[in-house]
Amino acid sequence: xxxxxxxxxxxxxxxxxxxxxxxxxxxxxxxxxxxxxxxxxxxxxxxxxxxxxxxxxxxxxxxxxxxxxxxxxxxxxxxxxxxxxxxxx
Amino acid sequence: xxxxxxxxxxxxxxxxxxxxxxxxxxxxxxxxxxxxxxxxxxxxxxxxxxxxxxxxxxxxxxxxxxxxxxxxxxxxxxxxxxxxxxxxxxxxxxxxxxxxxxxxxxxxxxxxxxxxxxxxxxxxxxxxxxxxxxxxxxxxxxxxxxxxxxxxxxxxxxxxxxxxxxxxxxxxxxxxxxxxxxxxxxxxxxxxxxxxxxxxxxxxxxxxxxxxxxxxxxxxxxxxxxxxxxxxxxxxxxxxxxxxxxxxx
Numbered sequence: 001x002x003x004x005x006x007x008x009x010x011x012x013x014x015x016x017x018x019x020x021x022x023x024x025x026x027x028x029x030x031x032x033x034x035x036x037x038x039x040x041x042x043x044x045x046x047x048x049x050x051x052x053x054x055x056x057x058x059x060x061x062x063x064x065x066x067x068x069x070x071x072x073x074x075x076x077x078x079x080x081x082x083x084x085x086x087x088x089x
Numbered sequence: 090x091x092x093x094x095x096x097x098x099x100x101x102x103x104x105x106x107x108x109x110x111x112x113x114x115x116x117x118x119x120x121x122x123x124x125x126x127x128x129x130x131x132x133x134x135x136x137x138x139x140x141x142x143x144x145x146x147x148x149x150x151x152x153x154x155x156x157x158x159x160x161x162x163x164x165x166x167x168x169x170x171x172x173x174x175x176x177x178x179x180x181x182x183x184x185x186x187x188x189x190x191x192x193x194x195x196x197x198x199x200x201x202x203x204x205x206x207x208x209x210x211x212x213x214x215x216x217x218x219x220x221x222x223x224x225x226x227x228x229x230x231x232x233x234x235x236x237x238x239x240x241x242x243x244x245x246x247x248x249x250x251x252x253x254x255x256x257x258x259x260x261x262x263x264x265x266x267x268x269x270x271x272x273x274x275x276x277x278x279x280x281x282x283x284x285x286x287x288x289x290x291x292x293x294x295x296x297x298x299x300x301x302x303x304x305x306x307x308x309x310x311x312x313x314x315x316x317x318x319x320x321x322x323x324x325x326x327x328x329x330x331x332x333x334x335x336x337x338x
Contacts, residue, residue: 035283
């Protein structure tokens with residue numbers, strides 16, 4: 001089974017997955033990335049009102065094949081959320 | 090290994106919770122047992138089936154599980170040698186979950202009738218089995234709290250704490266190291282985590298030097314640290330003071 005690496009980014013903090021996980025194919029890796037992101041989201045709440053999480057999937061050949069992003073902004077009703085700008089990766 | 094040896098494991102398990110008088114011990118050792126050798130991932134009894142016998146885990150690791158709509162598996166409990174995970178089938182004959190092996194295993198099948206005769210003859214044996222099911226319920230409560238409320242690293246650490254504590258109580262661990270014949274997928278299925286999430290968090294626990302896992306063996310490097318991450322308090326396992334408990338140094 002091919003290995004996939006699931007790097008994560010929390011704001012500016014990038015965590016490199018060095019060990020990887022064996023999964024049958026790209027589609028499974030894609031779903032796993034979404035599942036991981038939603039689990040990480042639940043885990044990280046409720047630290048502050050802004051959050052930006054990403055999972056970057058890299059295949060065994062070193063190519064980045066998917067990026068999954070999740071953003072959370074909490075604002076008082078009436079005052080529209082000022083989007084917090086993130087640098088591009 | 091002979092039947093006697095496996096029945097002694099049953100007695101040992103019961104006695105981790107409460108000592109038994111010698112007459113009761115003898116009666117348990119005389120239970121009829123049909124030994125069956127099973128491959129890993131083999132169903133012993135499936136959800137919906139009616140059963141007329143209970144299953145003593147003699148060797149290996151057995152689990153209760155349920156499969157949900159999309160095919161995902163939730164492992165409900167882990168059972169070590171000496172456990173009778175379907176003792177409740179004595180009173181509730183239709184299985185509301187499945188029981189299967191996780192590793193190659195030896196199980197001893199005991200006809201319900203034989204257990205019933207024994208429990209009717211001795212209130213102490215009745216109470217011992219009743220207590221087993223109550224403690225199992227306590228373990229379920231702990232798992233429920235974990236799956237519902239604990240963050241993944243804490244959930245994983247808790248499983249390790251519970252596993253090695255139970256292994257130590259039945260004499261299969263020295264409290265520092267024990268066999269852990271579980272794949273990461275199986276651990277993830279027991280904790281309600283995805284495999285990738287589980288891999289990531291397990292790595293963090295290893296990197297924090299709390300445990301080491303190598304060739305299906307778990308070694309605790311920092312018991313206090315592991316318990317603290319897990320919020321593990323072994324009280325819910327209701328072990329006798331005599332049953333080996335792990336001391337933190």
